Structures are given as C-alpha cells and as structure tokens.
Amino acid sequence: MTQILVRLPGKTILTGEHAAVYSKTVVAATVGLYLYTFAETTDTLLLNINFADLGHSFSFSFDELAFFYESGIESFEHPGEIENLFFKLQKEGKLSITPIENQQLHSAVMVALYLTTSIIPASFKYGITLNIKSSIPLGSGLGSSAAYSAALSSGLLYLSSKFNVNTPMSEIRKLVDHWAFKAEQVVHGTPSGVDNSTVINGGFVKYAKGNPLIQFRSNHSLQFLIVDTLIPKNTKLMVANLNKDYKSGKPGVKESIDEINQISEEFYSTLKNISDNDNLEIAEENLSNLIEENQKKLKFLGVSHESLDKIVSTAKTHGYSAKLTGGGGGGCALVFIPHHKKSNLENVINEIKGLGYIVYKADMGVDGLSMSFSLDNRHSSESFASSSFVDLDEMIKT
Ligand SMILES: Nc1ncnc2c1ncn2[C@@H]1O[C@H](COP(=O)(O)OP(=O)(O)OP(=O)(O)O)[C@@H](O)[C@H]1O
Numbered sequence: 001m002t003q004i005l006v007r008l009p010g011k012t013i014l015t016g017e018h019a020a021v022y023s024k025t026v027v028a029a030t031v032g033l034y035l036y037t038f039a040e041t042t043d044t045l046l047l048n049i050n051f052a053d054l055g056h057s058f059s060f061s062f063d064e065l066a067f068f069y070e071s072g073i074e075s076f077e078h079p080g081e082i083e084n085l086f087f088k089l090q091k092e093g094k095l096s097i098t099p100i101e102n103q104q105l106h107s108a109v110m111v112a113l114y115l116t117t118s119i120i121p122a123s124f125k126y127g128i129t130l131n132i133k134s135s136i137p138l139g140s141g142l143g144s145s146a147a148y149s150a151a152l153s154s155g156l157l158y159l160s161s162k163f164n165v166n167t168p169m170s171e172i173r174k175l176v177d178h179w180a181f182k183a184e185q186v187v188h189g190t191p192s193g194v195d196n197s198t199v200i201n202g203g204f205v206k207y208a209k210g211n212p213l214i215q216f217r218s219n220h221s222l223q224f225l226i227v228d229t230l231i232p233k234n235t236k237l238m239v240a241n242l243n244k245d246y247k248s249g250k251p252g253v254k255e256s257i258d259e260i261n262q263i264s265e266e267f268y269s270t271l272k273n274i275s276d277n278d279n280l281e282i283a284e285e286n287l288s289n290l291i292e293e294n295q296k297k298l299k300f301l302g303v304s305h306e307s308l309d310k311i312v313s314t315a316k317t318h319g320y321s322a323k324l325t326g327g328g329g330g331g332c333a334l335v336f337i338p339h340h341k342k343s344n345l346e347n348v349i350n351e352i353k354g355l356g357y358i359v360y361k362a363d364m365g366v367d368g369l370s371m372s373f374s375l376d377n378r379h380s381s382e383s384f385a386s387s388s389f390v391d392l393d394e395m396i397k398t
C-alpha cells in the first residue's frame with residue numbers, strides 16, 4: 001500500500017487582505033502552526049476521511065463516488081458547484097450520508113469529495129483513507145483552509161502517482177498549488193490564491209493575483225503577537241459582502257482598496273530592505289504606521305469586528321499598532337512589536353489575555369509544504385491518531 005505524511009503551516013497576512021481579491025498586492029508569511037495529513041491507499045474500495053479536530057469520520061463507497069464522476073465534475077465552471085451536486089445526490093437518495101449540520105465539517109467534506117473525484121481516476125483500484133489533524137486554529141484567519149486544501153491535494157496527487165519521490169520540489173509545489181486553489185474556491189468562493197500559495201511555498205511572500213509570486217526572506221526577525229478573538233468568522237461571507245459594495249460602487253470602497261495596495265507595496269519594500277543595524281528603528285516605525293493605516297482601511301471596508309477593534313485600541317495604549325489578519329469579522333489580529341519597544345511586551349500580553357483572548361507567539365516565515373514518503377507501511381491511521389505533533393515533525397524530517 002502507498003502512504004504519505006504531509007505537513008503544511010498556517011499563514012498570516014501582514015498587509016493587503018481583501019484588496020488581494022481585486023488583484024492588489026498582499027504581503028504574507030507562514031506561521032509555525034501546522035496541519036498534518038496522513039494519506040494511504042487501502043484494499044477496501046472506500047474513501048474514508050477522519051477529522052481528528054472536528055471529531056468526525058466519513059466513509060463513501062466507490063459506488064457513491066461513481067455518481068460524482070458521472071456528473072462530470074471536470075466540466076464545472078466553478079469548483080463550488082460540488083455543493084449543489086452533493087445536495088442533489090443526497091436528495092435523490094444516492095448517498096448514505098445524513099446532512100452535516102456543522103458548517104466547517106460540511107465544507108471540509110466538500111473539499112475532500114471535490115479533490116478526490118477530480119484527482120483520483122474513476123478506474124482507481126484501491127480505497128483511500130485521509131486522516132487530518134492540526135494545531136492551526138480553525139476558521140480564525142490563520143489559513144487553516146489553505147493548509148487543509150494543500151495537504152489533501154498533496155496526499156491525493158501522490159497516491160495517484162501524479163508525482164513521486166524524484167519529482168523536483170518546484171514542480172510538486174506548482175501542481176499542489178493548482179489543486180489547492182480550486183479547493184480554496186470550494187471553501188471561499190472567490191479567493192485570491194494568496195493563502196494556498198503562501199502555505200505551500202513558505203517564508204515571506206509578496207503576491208498579486210495573476211502575477212508570479214515573489215518569495216523573500218527578511219534578514220531581520222520581525223516580532224508579532226497573534227491574538228485569537230475566538231469569534232467565529234466566515235471568510236467567504238466577508239469577501240462576498242465586500243464584493244457587493246465594490247460592485248455597487250459604494251463611495252470610498254475602490255479608493256480604499258487602491259490605498260491598501262500602496263500600503264502593501266511600501267510594507268514590502270521596507271521589509272525587504274530592512275537590516276538589523278541600519279536604521280532599524282525608523283524602518284520599524286514605518287512598518288508600524290503602515291499596519292495602523294491598513295487597519296483603518298479594513299475597518300472602513302466593514303471587515304473588522306468590535307473584538308478586533310478592542311485589540312487595536314489596547315495595543316495602541318501600549319504604543320503598538322495592530323490589525324486584523326485574514327478574512328476579518330472575528331478571527332485573529334496581529335500586534336506588531338518593534339525591537340525598541342519590547343520592554344512593554346508583558347504588559348500588553350497580560351491586558352489582551354485579560355480580555356479573554358488567546359495570544360500566540362508563533363515563528364514566522366517557516367518552510368511551506370513538507371512531506372515524508374519513506375513510511376514503509378510502518379504507519380496506520382491509528383498510529384497517526386495517537387502521534388503527538390512532535391512525533392509527526394520527527395517523521396517529516398526523516
Ligand atoms: N483541522 C481541520 N480539519 C478539517 N477541516 C479543516 C481543518 N482546518 C481547516 N479546515 C477546513 O477549512 C475551513 C476553515 O476555513 P476558514 O476560511 O473559515 O478559516 P481559515 O482558513 O482559518 O481563515 P482565513 O481563510 O481567513 O485564513 C473549515 O471550514 C474546514 O473546511
């Protein structure tokens with residue numbers, strides 16, 4: 001049987017979320033929180049999906065999957081059409097699965113069905129089991145859906161021999177990115193592609209839809225706090241709502257999106273040119289101001305939330321700037337900590353924690369897609385389920 005273990009990091013958007021959807025510049029970085037997928041072929045002729053974090057497992061027989069193949073998934077104009085097909089087949093009594101009330105679980109199953117029936121040929125001779133577990137908080141703006149989409153794409157592409165151990169990593173990344181973007185369309189409707197490209201390629205990235213991704217390493221270690229408001233958010237809805245305002249020509253919307261583009265361009269050039277000993281304080285002050293400006297625009301665009309505003313104002317009283325990161329409307333905020341202002345750090349952390357929010361100090365700019373092929377059938381869904389994240393990291397390294 002064929003097995004693969006895949007690991008993808010989360011991401012934060014430093015500047016430019018939402019404007020990214022309109023092909024504007026966005027600056028993002030990976031964060032050292034990870035989603036792992038262990039995928040294997042089996043002799044059961046079933047697609048099994050085990051979601052450790054959501055506490056649910058699903059099974060589809062190949063007879064059930066045949067209905068998806070027959071309905072011509074490859075002719076979809078938009079991958080999100082999988083949802084209508086799923087509801088139609090369910091209504092016709094062709095699927096044994098009962099309705100999935102939990103929206104996160106529902107969209108995770110849609111992605112798994114879309115990717116499996118698009119990547120795996122109908123004539124495939126084996127069953128497939130996909131196991132997922134993650135330390136990236138779900139639905140909080142840290143790219144959990146991109147990591148999930150990329151992890152499933154990698155696993156399925158490998159099991160169906162679309163790449164192998166000898167395929168150059170640059171080719172694998174490109175192939176995985178192609179499918180992860182389609183899966184992101186299932187979850188987010190009209191994503192820009194920045195989330196999947198960031199988590200796959202790793203490091204810091206500058207991205208504008210339709211242009212080649214620029215990957216860069218800053219020679220200076222930036223420090224941010226990631227604050228999770230624990231308020232559930234819905235990126236698809238936030239993107240769709242803003243799009244209505246954009247299309248209806250609501251005053252100031254287009255201008256704000258253009259201004260965010262300028263902010264991202266300046267953030268990128270400052271970050272790229274920053275060095276540890278050369279005008280560091282001035283450069284970090286500049287980054288700080290750009291973050292503050294970006295948040296003001298995002299608030300104007302209606303994608304902030306009172307909990308995010310509270311973090312921004314709390315950070316400001318301690319001399320720091322902060323902004324939402326990702327889809328907004330809840331989820332996470334970033335607080336930027338310039339080196340010359342570090343002395344205040346514990347105070348701001350304690351105050352933010354006192355508001356009931358979770359503070360992460362994650363590494364930024366970590367590697368993207370990592371895989372372990374050499375599992376030699378030593379592993380199983382059971383051993384994956386009982387492995388710690390540290391154990392899984394060890395397997396990825398070997
Ligand atoms: N550990 C996981 N197990 C199963 N599905 C997951 C997991 N993590 C993410 N997902 C899928 O990704 C979706 C989360 O997408 P959502 O856009 O709401 O959050 P996000 O990706 O964390 O935020 P953002 O897009 O703003 O960065 C879930 O609904 C689910 O479909």
Ligand SMILES: C[C@@](O)(CCO)CC(=O)[O-]
Nearest residue numbers: 017018020191192326327
């Ligand atoms: C809100 C958004 O700009 C970022 C979500 O992480 C959507 C996208 O670019 O796809």
